[in-house]
Amino acid sequence: MSRITHILKELSRNLYRNPGTALGSFLSLMFLFLLFDLYWVAAGTSEEFYTRLLSQLNMEVFISEEVADSTLPAIEEAIGAVEGVNSVEYISRPKAREELSRLVGIDLLVGYDSTNPLPRSFILNISPEYLTTVGMAGIETEISKRPDISDIFYSKQWLEKAESTRATIRNFGLALGVLILLTALISSVNNIRLSSRARAVGFHQMRLLGAGRFFLAVPFLIEGLLIGGISAAAGWLLIYYAKQEITFAQFELIVPTLEEILIFCGTMAMLGIISGYLGIRKLLR
Amino acid sequence: MAQNVVVELNNVYLKSDRGGQVFRDLSFKLEAGGTAVITGAAGSGKTSLAELVIGLQLAQSGSVEVMGETIRPVKAKIIKRNRRKIGGVGGIFDLMPSLTVAENITFPLVLSGERRKVQRERLLKMLTEFSLLKQAGEYPRSLTRVENTLVQLARASVAHQPLILIDEPLAGLDRKTYQRIFEYLISVSLSGRSMIILSSDTLPQQLPNADYYQIVDGALV
Numbered sequence A: 001m002s003r004i005t006h007i008l009k010e011l012s013r014n015l016y017r018n019p020g021t022a023l024g025s026f027l028s029l030m031f032l033f034l035l036f037d038l039y040w041v042a043a044g045t046s047e048e049f050y051t052r053l054l055s056q057l058n059m060e061v062f063i064s065e066e067v068a069d070s071t072l073p074a075i076e077e078a079i080g081a082v083e084g085v086n087s088v089e090y091i092s093r094p095k096a097r098e099e100l101s102r103l104v105g106i107d108l109l110v111g112y113d114s115t116n117p118l119p120r121s122f123i124l125n126i127s128p129e130y131l132t133t134v135g136m137a138g139i140e141t142e143i144s145k146r147p148d149i150s151d152i153f154y155s156k157q158w159l160e161k162a163e164s165t166r167a168t169i170r171n172f173g174l175a176l177g178v179l180i181l182l183t184a185l186i187s188s189v190n191n192i193r194l195s196s197r198a199r200a201v202g203f204h205q206m207r208l209l210g211a212g213r214f215f216l217a218v219p220f221l222i223e224g225l226l227i228g229g230i231s232a233a234a235g236w237l238l239i240y241y242a243k244q245e246i247t248f249a250q251f252e253l254i255v256p257t258l259e260e261i262l263i264f265c266g267t268m269a270m271l272g273i274i275s276g277y278l279g280i281r282k283l284l285r
Numbered sequence B: 001m002a003q004n005v006v007v008e009l010n011n012v013y014l015k016s017d018r019g020g021q022v023f024r025d026l027s028f029k030l031e032a033g034g035t036a037v038i039t040g041a042a043g044s045g046k047t048s049l050a051e052l053v054i055g056l057q058l059a060q061s062g063s064v065e066v067m068g069e070t071i072r073p074v075k076a077k078i079i080k081r082n083r084r085k086i087g088g089v090g091g092i093f094d095l096m097p098s099l100t101v102a103e104n105i106t107f108p109l110v111l112s113g114e115r116r117k118v119q120r121e122r123l124l125k126m127l128t129e130f131s132l133l134k135q136a137g138e139y140p141r142s143l144t145r146v147e148n149t150l151v152q153l154a155r156a157s158v159a160h161q162p163l164i165l166i167d168e169p170l171a172g173l174d175r176k177t178y179q180r181i182f183e184y185l186i187s188v189s190l191s192g193r194s195m196i197i198l199s200s201d202t203l204p205q206q207l208p209n210a211d212y213y214q215i216v217d218g219a220l221v
Helices: A003-017 A019-055 A069-080 A093-104 A133-144 A156-197 A200-208 A213-245 A258-284 B046-053 B076-084 B101-111 B116-129 B145-158 B175-190
Strands: A058-063 A085-091 A121-126 A149-153 B005-015 B021-031 B035-039 B061-066 B086-089 B163-167 B194-199 B210-216
Touching (some): A003 A019, A003 B101, A019 A213, A058 A069, A058 A133, A069 A085, A121 A133, A133 A156, A156 A213, A156 A258, A200 A213, A213 A258, B005 B046, B005 B194, B021 B046, B035 B046, B046 B061, B046 B163, B046 B194, B076 B086, B086 B145, B116 B145, B145 B163, B145 B175
Parallel strands (some): B035 B194, B035 B210, B086 B163, B163 B194
Antiparallel strands (some): A058 A149, B005 B021, B005 B061
């Protein structure tokens, strides 16, 4: 029997001698990871939702009444040159009236044909990286310095609320992630500690015969790797199955990319190796 | 230490975990191919001597050299290497409960990385020599005490370990097994391998090439 065969046999002994412990560990880790996966999907989906809403966020810049129409192209050019502004669209008084009619459903300005009271404005399309409270405020400050601008409007409160919600989701995810990783680590360490304690006598004898720490540790490290990696992968398989079975009319579930999932499973497998080492550390002293 | 010396203890002082003095200025030398029979009352320190040799305990002062290497706590690799050259039977040595008899016997060969063919050949030889063919696939829990001792002896010989350390080899054996194990001890003694026998009682028969010692008040006389 080669060393590798011996190590693999030890690994299989660990698993089939304590199937309940191994299965319990696998299931508890899988459900922990599934919880995290679900949160990941929910966070990704809500992020996509917010991003889509944010992309529709514009800034309206109203032009002072006394400004002559002839100077508008120069103002449009100057506003378009402000950092963060993607494009500028001019809204004339008649166009503003059309928009209002479209929104309300009737023309509220019948009889005001010669004295349209609606202001002229520019609709600014903002670069995605500036669609933040800080970015938008910076653009607002820059444009409001101009004397030919009477007012600037954008959904400031909604943006603040959206940012606060996204930050909450992100922070909660981070805390949940740390908590789940810690729970997974403790659970896996205890499982490996239990199965290694059951074989302490054999361990001691192997060491007396000259077995090295690495030789003794490897089966437990592989066990940790397998349980960590497979339970993480099983969690994602359940998510994929659920995604195929459940469809939402209003939005689509955003699942991480295959590369992200593989990195996640790999990280959990590494976590398993660490838990394997921590589980038998005392026995190796 | 000379090349032909397998174990050498010089002026060793050792305290037990409880603080009592186990060895006081103990010195001992075993040359290659030699046999040392060390007797002593229960608690006199026979097992502690075995533990010193395999590096399980470290002397408070004095030196312990095994196979030309000084046993020190920082030299874990040396301790590990030396342990592979020692075949241990009885006392602190036991079988590994999760391995079968065959796996227990070949374990030293697995550690030394012997080829499978060699492992099979040596295993067959040991199983035949110690009449353990029927028990090859069994686990230690189903063995009798005598069979357990025989498996340990087979394991201690399978890798041609240059030093065999036997703790209480003949205690509680029936006459037939006693004679058989004693014959084995004689064959080892004549084989050119070194052997340390630790026993509470003096051996009723003389072993060839053997030096006899007794542990009295923490020293060898």
